[in-house]
Amino acid sequence: MSRHHHKKRFKLRSFYLWHRYMGISAAAFVLLIAFTGLLLNHSDDFEFDKQHVRSGLILDWYGIQAPQDLRSFFAGKHYITLMGEDLYLDQYEIRGNSRQLAGVVFAGDMFVIAVNDSILLLTLQGEQIDYLRGKDGVPAGIQQIGIDATGSIVVRTDYEHYQPDADFLHWQRRDNDTSSIRWAAPSVISAQFKAALQQHFRGEVLPVERVLLDMHSGRFFGRFGTLIFDIAALLLMFLALSGTWIWFKRKR
């Protein structure tokens, strides 16, 4: 065997060693990228865009915190609570975005909730009966909601008091004698209940698909994550090229 041939073989062997070490280094990335890519390909089938991460560790990693200020009313032996833009009947989330919870009363087997300057009617089970806005005749600027001595609903706006008919379709002004009205007043909820709501709130923020995308791109691993994944991508390109080169050389 000639010296030239030895040198050539040595070069190929050294290149092969490099190829092997790089292959091992890239293995973890390949597995992670391939696995997350596989899951993302079937994101619609598994509904990853609709499912949310509930792991406290991951939520903490993303810095997702629940609002600290909660406004809660106790009515009909249940708590109606506004946290952020989420409205809860006990621990059950009511669909839609909410803000400015002015008060809640329980009347005629349903909750009458003054929220978003509108009136939301809710069953005991949390089903929405109706959502009435200004265009439906609901007075603007509701500050308080209450029940008078006859059991009728009354709302207080900045200047006036109004009362709806039985179906909440027509509202009329009533006299400002409020002595017989029991106004809904905010309640204090226990720390345990607050923690449970906050846990629920956090568990509705981060879609699984977002985490998979971040893992796939490396963003999940912080500032240097994408850089590391860029290097991994270069490694994989090198492996593909070196593997092909070695294969051709051996074949010869």
Next chain:
Amino acid sequence: MQWSLLLATVLICNTSLAADAYQTPEDFIAQAFVGEIPDPGIIWLTGKRKEAVKNILGHRYPFLRVRYWRQNQRSVWILQEIGKEKPITTGIIINHGRLERIKVLIYRESRGWEVQYPFFTDQFKNARPGEIEHLDRHIDGISGATLSVRAMKKLAALALFLDAELKELEHVSPSP
């Protein structure tokens, strides 16, 4: 350059159409009646009616009661159904048990806004409850607007069903 300008124009137009109000529900109701608008009525979606509505829509209606405006044999409904992700608000007029008019009032989806055009909505004219997706006729779809078309068909069928329910209620408890 010309092509990029054209593309930009199309994109801008589509973006503006992503949440477009073509007519307010109040205007639609006012337009539907000559003279004074009747007081709204309420129909509850409970019991068997709730199940029937679920059968038409494929899911529960988001509220347990629906408002309507009725004068003689004409009823007007403002109903919503999600096409793909966001609700499409429609105004529907039923006259003597047949669909007189269906109109997209607010369209919030990013694709499928073609369902607003008369070439599509005119197909529903005179439709009655039937066997073809709860309607008495086949409604031609629109490529790229499948989910919006489906939502419109469901809403038409729902309005026809609710109008029929009103008549049923009248028979059970005739007004004084």
